[in-house]
Amino acid sequence: MHIPDGILPLPATLGGYAACAAAVFFCLHRINKRSDPAEDIPKAALLTAAFFVASLIHIPIPPASVHLVLSGLLGVLLGFFAVPAILIGLFFQAAMFGHGGLTTLGINGVIIGFPAMAAHYIFRFGTRGKPGQKQTAAFAFLAGSLAIMLSVLLFSLLLVTAVPADMGAAVEKTAILVIIAAHVPLALIEGVITAMTATFLLRVSPRVLHGV
Amino acid sequence: MSCNVPQSGSSVLHRMDPRCRLAGLFVLIFAYSYVSDLRLLGIMLLLTLMLFFLSGLPARFILQKLKLPSIIILVLVLSLPFVSGQNILLDLGFISLKQEGLHASGLIAARFLCIISTVMIVLHTAPLLTHVKAMRAMGLPWIMADMALLTGRYLEVLGCDLRRMQTAMRLRGLHVSRPGLYMLRTRAWLCGSLLVRGLERADWVYRAMRLRGYGQGRAANPKYRATALDLAVLTAALLAAGTVIGAEIWLGL
Numbered sequence: 001m002h003i004p005d006g007i008l009p010l011p012a013t014l015g016g017y018a019a020c021a022a023a024v025f026f027c028l029h030r031i032n033k034r035s036d037p038a039e040d041i042p043k044a045a046l047l048t049a050a051f052f053v054a055s056l057i058h059i060p061i062p063p064a065s066v067h068l069v070l071s072g073l074l075g076v077l078l079g080f081f082a083v084p085a086i087l088i089g090l091f092f093q094a095a096m097f098g099h100g101g102l103t104t105l106g107i108n109g110v111i112i113g114f115p116a117m118a119a120h121y122i123f124r125f126g127t128r129g130k131p132g133q134k135q136t137a138a139f140a141f142l143a144g145s146l147a148i149m150l151s152v153l154l155f156s157l158l159l160v161t162a163v164p165a166d167m168g169a170a171v172e173k174t175a176i177l178v179i180i181a182a183h184v185p186l187a188l189i190e191g192v193i194t195a196m197t198a199t200f201l202l203r204v205s206p207r208v209l210h211g212v
Numbered sequence: 213m214s215c216n217v218p219q220s221g222s223s224v225l226h227r228m229d230p231r232c233r234l235a236g237l238f239v240l241i242f243a244y245s246y247v248s249d250l251r252l253l254g255i256m257l258l259l260t261l262m263l264f265f266l267s268g269l270p271a272r273f274i275l276q277k278l279k280l281p282s283i284i285i286l287v288l289v290l291s292l293p294f295v296s297g298q299n300i301l302l303d304l305g306f307i308s309l310k311q312e313g314l315h316a317s318g319l320i321a322a323r324f325l326c327i328i329s330t331v332m333i334v335l336h337t338a339p340l341l342t343h344v345k346a347m348r349a350m351g352l353p354w355i356m357a358d359m360a361l362l363t364g365r366y367l368e369v370l371g372c373d374l375r376r377m378q379t380a381m382r383l384r385g386l387h388v389s390r391p392g393l394y395m396l397r398t399r400a401w402l403c404g405s406l407l408v409r410g411l412e413r414a415d416w417v418y419r420a421m422r423l424r425g426y427g428q429g430r431a432a433n434p435k436y437r438a439t440a441l442d443l444a445v446l447t448a449a450l451l452a453a454g455t456v457i458g459a460e461i462w463l464g465l
Contacts, residue, residue, distance in 0.1 A: 004281060004284060004285050004324060004328070005241065005245070005323070005324055005327035005328055005331070006244075006245065006285070006320050006321075006322075006323030006324030006325070006326075006327050006328070007285070007288065007320050007323075007324070008245070009245070009246075009248065010242065010245050010246040013242070013245055014242075024353075024356070028353055028355055028356075031355060032355075036427065037355060038358075038426065038427035039418065039427070041355060041358050041359055041362065042362060042414040042415075042417045042418040042421065043411060043414040043415075043418070044359055045358070045359045045360075045361075045362030045363045045366070045414070046362065046363075046366055046370070046410040046411065046413055046414040046417065047407060047410050047411060047414070048359065048363045049362075049363045049366040049367050049369075049370045049410065050370050050406045050407050050409070050410030051407075052363070052367060052370075053367065053370045053371050053373075053374050053406060054374070054402075054403045054406050054407070056371075056374075057374075057399055057402065057403065059395070059396070059399060060395075068399075068403070070403070073403075077407070081359075084355065084356050084359060085359065085363075087356070088356065088359055088360045088363050089363075091360070092340070092363070092364065092367070094331065095331070095335045095340055095343075096340070097280060097281070098277055098278065098280060098281035098328055098331070098332060099280070099281060099284070101327065101328070101331075102237075102238070102241055102327075102331050103241050103242060103245045103327060163288075163292070163296075163316065163320075171295055171296070175295075189396065192393075192396050192400075193396060193399060193400045193403065195400075196396065196397055196400030196401070196404075197400045197401075197403050197404045197407070200400060200401050200404035201404050201407065201408070204404065204408060205408045205411070207411075208407055208408055208411050
């Protein structure tokens with residue numbers, strides 16, 4: 001779900017940077033309002049590193065295998081740190097593996113970051129008070145799978161409409177539907193993994209689930 | 213997870229002020245992404261080759277770095293000539309090769325190769341964290357810079373934790389590849405354990421950082437000093453990017 005370098009025209013990549021910069025500005029503004037923002041930085045950074053490493057865990061779906069994105073879980077746990085964390089993760093991925101890209105860093109930040117923030121709000125809204133295991137699992141599943149589906153929707157819309165080629169409305173529609181349908185199993189797996197991880201954290205270390 | 217990068221070297225790029233190197237990199241890759249005329253691809257490829265020779269990096273290393281990203285884009289590049297466009301170049305009955313699709317495919321492939329090669333060459337002439345420090349000196353917000361430095365520092369540590377946990381799971385007879393909910397639960401618990409370890413480690417790290425004065429004022433940026441050669445290389449990059457953009461505008465008139 002990362003758009004590589006070279007596919008999108010310059011206005012799209014610059015627009016992605018502008019949208020992402022606005023989101024980062026908003027998140028940093030909220031973080032700076034805390035009494036001691038420096039206190040949360042090591043937690044956010046180490047959770048970012050943990051997410052980066054956890055995303056390398058592969059799930060076998062024969063004949064291939066998929067790697068976890070975990071953007072929903074990241075949004076749930078990191079809150080306003082999620083968008084900066086995703087940008088940092090995407091930068092490391094682009095620099096270390098060439099996965100994604102530097103010109104498309106902003107647009108990939110939007111594709112993964114905005115749904116992660118949506119997941120954060122969904123989970124926090126659904127688990128106000130003292131939630132039980134079932135409530136936590138249900139809203140974590142919703143947050144995890146919805147984050148992926150929103151990302152896929154943004155990814156397919158951007159990829160199909162911004163590619164410098166005339167595909168025709170019918171082909172574009174088919175391409176979007178094919179991309180979305182291909183990612184439904186991943187969204188379900190992410191939802192299940194997010195729900196299981198959230199209930200595991202609720203049992204083992206609830207303070208992790210309270211987020212940063 | 214390590215970059216296994218030949219970062220040491222004596223080339224101009226290796227010795228360059230990291231701020232100039234980053235500024236030059238971003239100007240060049242955005243100029244490449246502006247190109248839509250196939251006639252300019254030769255210039256882009258030539259500039260990329262010049263940068264490669266300037267870096268002194270081994271060709272094998274760069275080709276190895278290009279392998280994985282190229283596989284990802286191959287699907288798009290191979291499918292576009294058959295699904296995009298109106299003018300048919302070759303009709304094979306059930307499928308036809310189209311001119312517009314072929315043009316878009318060539319454009320994407322060349323832009324991708326030039327941008328990714330430029331990124332790999334420039335970023336692998338110094339450790340990644342050096343670039344993050346340079347970004348901080350160039351105005352990256354301190355929260356993001358500190359997060360990026362700590363994330364980069366602990367990626368390897370948590371990667372080792374993950375490998376250790378996976379080995380322990382196998383030794384205890386957990387079949388991580390068994391399909392179904394069992395496999396997903398195992399993965400989720402592995403992920404959860406990694407997060408708990410990460411947060412516990414963050415507490416120690418924060419205490420250690422506080423003891424060393426973290427949070428008592430912003431960290432000072434490294435003292436960078438751009439030499440005449442650094443500025444000359446940056447100017448050359450700006451001129452190259454300007455030429456590419458100017459030529460694109462001129463050809464489009």
